[in-house]
Amino acid sequence: MTTPKLALTDTAVTKLAVDTLVVGTVQGADGLELAPGAEPVAAAYDGDLVQVLTSLGASGKAEEVVKLPASGKLRACVLLAVGLGKPGDGGAVTAEAVRRASGAAARALTGVEHAATTLSTSELSAAVQGTVMGAYGFTRYKSNSGDDPVAQVDFVVDDAKADGAAHALKGATAIAEAVNTARDFVNTAPNDLYPATFAERAAELGRAAGLEVEVLDEQALRKQGFGGILGVGAGSSRPPRLVRMRHKGPRAAKKVALVGKGITFDTGGISLKPGQGMEEMTSDMSGAAAVIATMVLAARLNYPLDITATVPMAENMPSGTAYRPGDVLTMYGGKTVEVLNTDAEGRLILVDAITRACEDEPDYLIETSTLTGAQVVALGKRTPGVMGSDEFRDRVARLSQAVGEGGWPMPLPEELRGDLDSKLADLANITGHRWGGMLAAGVFLQEFVADGVQWAHLDIAGPAYNNSSPWGYTPKGGTGVPVRTLAAVLADIADRG
Incomplete structure (x- = not known):
């Protein structure tokens, strides 16, 4: 960069x-x-x-x-x-x-x-x-x-020597550089960026920015019961990681949890994806990249908030040790999930992270992920879907639109919860039909959000990666979405509570 x-x-x-x-x-x-x-x-x-x-x-x-x-x-x-x-x-x-x-x-x-x-x-x-x-x-x-x-x-402006202009230059540069940091992660080839190296680079950036950083390896994940992360990562020779980063700003009145999906490459596992376009699955860690870049930005701009990121990282591969359709995983916190499709892996690592993040009793929880192909079907390649608590969901969507990332509020229909019932476990990781796939994934995540936490889920499956020609400020490859949305939400919480 x-x-x-x-x-x-x-x-x-x-x-x-x-x-x-x-x-x-x-x-x-x-x-x-x-x-x-x-x-x-x-x-x-x-x-x-x-x-x-x-x-x-x-x-x-x-x-x-x-x-x-x-x-x-x-x-x-x-x-x-x-x-x-x-x-x-x-x-x-x-x-x-x-x-x-x-x-x-x-x-x-x-x-x-x-x-x-x-x-x-x-x-x-x-x-x-x-x-x-x-x-x-x-x-x-x-x-x-x-x-x-x-x-x-x-930049030629009339009040170039004014404090306001200098402040605008500093803040805008920091936000744009955070976007580019996320792009660098996404564009790095998966043979170079896998859970261990991703965690190492995140820790390096975080500590350099003054963040508290903790990295859990596969032994620590097993000891603490992160069954979703371990299950998804079981098929790869490159074991999973969980990265925790914390920024404690001055006079922090609100606690915010950030969670980002870090699948460093997604073959679909045993439920193998088609080969065409699979190379783009190097971008399946875009949510994690955005969260890590945002945490570094939070430290750089010293937001007056207590922000903790919980970032699960795994590689979803088929092998003799891979998890299978029909397996039942015990997630962090004790809930059980029947796996009906190993290509619905992102939600499995995310709910481990969401449950852990909720133990910190945050006021707000924001999660972002390249979660469903259904997002692209519903909203296209440039518009993230935003789900969650009604009021906070709408607030996040408004801010996303204001900064040019275009998040759009979507519902979490109650009737879809019954479609996630499992004959073996507390719930299944997919429904038995293809209708409302983006919404069903949001309903699945909602099951693991603690009561009383205002939360939002941003599905960026399409917007996180541009596989066509560059346009505006958007290059081919990783886009850095939704770093600017996350930055705007944090600034808004710092300002308004």
């Missing part, structure tokens, strides 16, 4: 000696318009900039990138115009439009040493996040990675 050097400046754009100067454009009612902050640039073109851009085919549509030689009145070499799309009510563009446009610009700046972008102060946080996330690249396994990401970006 390489983050461009970021700086604030109020230097006049005509005096900025940079390789590329970035300005925003919008789709106005009568055609292309320049976004606020671009007025001095337009003046350097003697008022002809809109006409020049229009002649080059620019329309201001979202994420459109047009390059042209800079005017002789500018010290920049190249002018890059990036589209923000259609303004919303009141003529303003949304923060998400700014994030996506900044991401598209950052991707277009590959190989550039020094760039600057003009914007209003209200857009600074979104622009910084979009720039850092858009400049992301994962080249660990490339012998020739090509051009490097943009090395430095200056």
